[in-house]
Amino acid sequence: MGTEDPNRPNYTIRPAATPFAALQSTTPFLSSGPVVRSEASAFRSAPPASSHSTIPPFSSGPFVASESPAFRPPPPGRSNELIGPPLPSSSPYGPPTAGFQRFPTPPPSTGQLPPPRASLVGGPVVPPPTISSGGPVSLISQHQHPSIPMGSPPQSIKTGQSNPNILPPADQPFSLPRPNVQPSSPPMRPSYATARGTVQPSFPAHANTQMNYVAQAPPVQPGSFQLQQGGYAPAAPPTSFLAQQRGHMPAPSTTPSGLHFGSQMQHHGVAPPIATSQSLAEDFSSLSVGSVPGSFDTGLDAASLPRPLDGDVEPKSLAEMYPMNCSSRFLRLTTSAIPSSQSLASRWHLHLGAVVCPLAESPAGEEVPIVNFSTTGIVRCRRCRTYVNPYVTFTDNGRKWKCNICSSLNDVPSDYFAPVDASGRRVDLDQRPELTKGSVDFIAPAEYMVRPPMPPLFFFLIDVSISAVKSGMLEVMAQTIKSCLDSLTPRTQIGFITYDSTIHFYNMKSSLMQPQMMVVSDLDAIFLPLPDDLLVNLSESRNVVDAFLDSLPSMFQENMNVESAFGPALQAAFMVMSQLGGKLLIFQNTLPSLGVGRLRLRGDDIRLYGTDKEHTIRVPEDPFYKRMAADFTKYQMAVNVYAFSDKYTDIASLGTLAKYTGGQVYYYPSFHSGIHKDKFRHELARDLTRETAWESVMRIRCGKGVRFTSYHGNFMLRSTDLLALPAVDCDKAYAAQLSLEETLLTTQTVYFQVALLYTSSSGERRIRVHTAAAPVVANLGEMYRLADTGAIISLFSRLAIEKTLSYKLEDARSAVQLRIVKALREYRNLYSVQHRLSGRMIYPESLKFLPLYGLALCKSIPLRGGYADAQLDERCAAGYTMMALPVKKLLKLLYPSLVRVDDSLVNNSLQTDHFDGIAKRLPLTAESLDTRGLYVFDDGFRFVIWFGRSISPDIARNLLGEDFAADYSKVSLAEGENEMSGKLMKMINKFRETDPSYFQLCHVVRQGEQPREGFFLLTNLVEDQTGGANGYADWILQLSRQAQQIA
């Protein structure tokens, strides 16, 4: 078979189990020419000649143009946020390189006959490609490029002759010696020296610890992709304090009741201290923590401690001051009061920064308006490239506009001219959303593209080894994907690779009745057995795709293969997708065991905890994963990792792929379709159908004197301030730290502008722009008053999780605690002396939940305890997840809701349709649980349904059926015949609707049932003392005591 051409692979028959049984009478490699079709041809049917360029997608220039001259200096009036692969000289979508497409000769395997390189499954021996209408032969001759060995595609691709200003040498970002592959860590080490050796057990206070983080400089060269994820800002050097007073928020003049000693605690929205002469707007709350510091017998009333029982309450102050600001859904600042001086900033102690969720879902009626400037071109500042926004001002009778960010005066394009009235308002303001709304989507003209907008693209990389089949994962996955196909736009491109110990490609050509499978077994030299049709237009090949998904589960039903050639399969997916980019969804059930990227069963090691090597188990050991992630990002590919194993799968390594590509990690430990089906189905469907922004980049501009210095989340930096986001959606948020560049700010307002350049699923190139203004203040009290705990915690969490990748868990927790203590101490110093507040903990009203969220963060899965307190994979998965969460979602995860529902179930008068008001959230402590009650604990990711020991047997029987006394681990909550059961399911669905980003699976737990009760609920009651960690009251006492120590 296939012996005519030694360069051609041999094809063998895969065992007959496959449902893709009979081959067509046609040969599989019928056509080598472009397939003519409307959409796809625009992307795929380039003349073969263009493939002679060695590095097609990047050979002709930078992948993304940016403001950096090294990238692509934008001509005046042009975009500086161009993005996309550069156009190959002949066609923007020319076929892949010769390296991709050549059919190599398999190297002889040791001591054996050469193994079959590729096999077509299920049919007779396949005629070699040459037999069929000259296809592969001509392909080989056309695409052959003698100088490129087939052996190691990604490497040979990367090391190609791309623009040296753009692409780093292949291994550049990964040249750090192992195990310190975490790019953000090495330069930091010295600055942390003092943080070591001074730790105390359980959330110790590092009152003496230096916390001056230094900027993390990843080992990159100019223009190279930076694997930057950390980046703690250097502490601002102390400078003279600016006595600038800005009274934009007059201080109320009432006496704060919080100052009355004896009352346990008060907090009020606006409450300045007793008649002081200062013009500070002071509102603080206080908490009696005993008059004798050090005493535990304080009479601290735990019930009166502040709790976020209403969830995330966003500060309204900024929106009231600046009504034209974008919604806080999109942008939140850690404090809306920007310090006027570096010295003031340094006294803030919390992080200065922002959290951005550029595609946050808008409620009906508040959709982001779309603005099309068409021939005018998008109006932008010619100096700083700011987009026209509500804060620009028009002068010279409407002929000029002044940029709010850099103050430059720009000409108004003649098409855009409108006269201004006496107050300086343009007369056409009503028709100009970009001049009245803080958020708009601009339609981007051609100069914002370096290639036609890409189609949505989903590529699936599917583990079909025995555990994937046995767990039911494969079946649920195939069904779910199929059920979503109707929701995808007809432009969508789709493709599949499956793998176990070999890699299976599928020809999805639209003219086929059934997909054809080709097996590649040489893992050392991955190649594509087919130049086209591994990736197809969904609507054209819909029948083939349906047939594939229908037969996939049964096809591997008998598969006993336990191996996983994940790395080679990943390389193969890269080769298929690299022309277009898109989303790669990986379904992985086992530890990668074969080929490049195979992982060791290094697992969790108790001996590492507490040592300097502790963090190494939380970062990838093999640089392969970061290298692949960098390549994926470069070629506009985002990776989502779905992991299902009941054993260690090294999520630390696998998750890296998602982390640096703007992706997401979904983790279903010990997946079993009987239990996890609904969750997996919902989350995969959401992943496929939520509005996605493709081939995106994001930049946040801000006014003179301030600068974003570091970014935190799942992405890769493309230049110092350009975030590469191959795919973005409403479930992704990014945090950034802000610092003052100048000693003093002379402006009264600082403006921020987020610009996300992306391709919509409908194929439109757009720029989403969010603009916000914030006041500059000269006093610290104002900074605290306008603080946003949600934004602070979001930034905190990301920094703390990053820190666990370079340091001990304990160090990360200590850093959180120290920040809070320092902030409380500084705040206290503002007021305590004059008000003689010793024995009381005082804090700004705006930060009243900060200590509790800080405690919850320290107890969250990525940071909690030590060796036994969370499984390593679970810890890593939670870390990757939390790095991407929007503020509300994160706060709910940290401080979940706990509601009692049995009363509502038995009380017939209550309408479950109006359940919202009934669900009163309870403090997260075991004391909230009544043994006769039924409770729902909801952290946004799962529900725990807790049955009290003395719950009425009626309720238990109604909800659980006659099994109600049985082992609850085997009980699943399903809607029964009775009304009560229906009511509970309605409630649960209602809870789910409020937060559709993940599916909350119900875990039924009975009081006293260990270890399940402990695992699911008790360890998550963050106010209680668990393990060695503080309870809420003790935590407050500890913080208070430390805050009162002299710094």
Ligand SMILES: [Zn+2]
């Ligand atoms: Zn400007």
